[in-house]
Amino acid sequence: MAELLPVFTACSTCPIRHRAVCASCDAEELDALNGIKYYKTYSAGQNIALRGDALDMVASIVAGTASLERVTEDGRVQMVGLLLPSDFIGRPGRSGLQYDVMAASDVTLCCFHRKPFEEMLDNTPHLRERLLEMAMDELDAARDWMLLLGRKTAREKITSFIDLIVRRSYHPAEAKLDQPMKIELPISREAMANFLGLTIETVSRQITALKRDGLIQIEGKRSVTIPDIYDLRAETGDDEEDVG
Amino acid sequence: MAELLPVFTACSTCPIRHRAVCASCDAEELDALNGIKYYKTYSAGQNIALRGDALDMVASIVAGTASLERVTEDGRVQMVGLLLPSDFIGRPGRSGLQYDVMAASDVTLCCFHRKPFEEMLDNTPHLRERLLEMAMDELDAARDWMLLLGRKTAREKITSFIDLIVRRSYHPAEAKLDQPMKIELPISREAMANFLGLTIETVSRQITALKRDGLIQIEGKRSVTIPDIYDLRAETGDDEEDVG
């Protein structure tokens, strides 16, 4: 159930100020954005918008986790986007959605009506530049994800997912990779299965196996401690080469 | 083996003029691009660049087919991008490649050195705008592809791939959907397997099955006739809803 989420009003104190679409905006540009933004919250499980809908806004995730999902005609579900704080929802220049947008947890969005945002885009080079950068980052992430979906084993999928959450949870600078790391899984087992192209039974079994092998420890259902992140990464199937 | 490919010099007669990254450039902008472009050809099977390489150019595909591939540490291959004429190679603002770029057939590229192209990007709003649009189109395509990789059966994967090639081979306006359609598969069975997250044996068997079921006819190895595209699409597993 959604308890009331904190509502931010000043961009200067916004937790995603330096990572979101507004990251490279200067004070003046930020001011303009500030004038057209509004906040909206959704509770866990709600759908934010459905495939085919005309979405009259774009938005940044301020808090919580949303997912993008595609569904086959007979109801098989594949997650095609996992949106964490600072990620962007919506496509400027096109209102018709290609996939469902779901609130995987309670979610706070910083929204902009489509029209004024698109106009700002034309007058604010920094904004379009940042949007392009984010789109290309997402494309790179999508390609990693395709390797995972097409070629990795169930165990590799799970370890890759945990590593992904680790990477998004720690700023590269402040991460101590040689110490145990602790994360919260942002989504349920079912959502993990839909992310990874597995069933929830297989997700559960693989997590149990990783626990048995000492690669992870679990407290509750969502809290994971990784004693040695290098050991975990050795199981992801990824080439070691550090690209990026 | 690569026979000599035709080399174009004037943008005005370029076959991809109205679909590539330069599509929305005006005469003046085109002129500037023209000044920094150069052509390069690769023969089938060659790699254009490898993961980790610093690629000092970006390029548009003029003719032929290239693929982007990711490889697991033990050599499993997943195609993560299929680039047909008018598609764009490279990422402005970052030279380090995240994946291998391969020539799936003989390929002609229209190349731009990275630095001058990035400078043009800053002075040419149309260019950045078009690039953003293309990146977002590719992201949407990547998401369809993720549904395919994660949740579709082998038969659905093959029919989806054939449908994809049909859609890229016919301009929507001039396509006669109620008549038999004929396409050339742009890639080998092995490349199809790597695209679809299957083995070549499974690809071969599924194609045979589709032939047996009368959904497709094959002449040679690459030429496919689809008697009824609607029958084929009914097998893709996709939701009928026409979005986009």
Added chain:
DNA sequence: GCGACGAGTTGATTTAGATCAACGCGGACA
């Protein structure tokens, strides 16, 4: 003309993960 090689097909067998089924556990609620 003929062996070698690469691309593709077909068949037999194996297996990773799906499916079907039961059960545990904690929180909501009457």
Added chain:
DNA sequence: TGTCCGCGTTGATCTAAATCAACTCGTCGC
């Protein structure tokens, strides 16, 4: 304070696609 429900785990069995193995066909070089 029980029981109901959603979420997750565990066990038994099944199956789609992988793997292992031959074989065909075309073409390239000699």
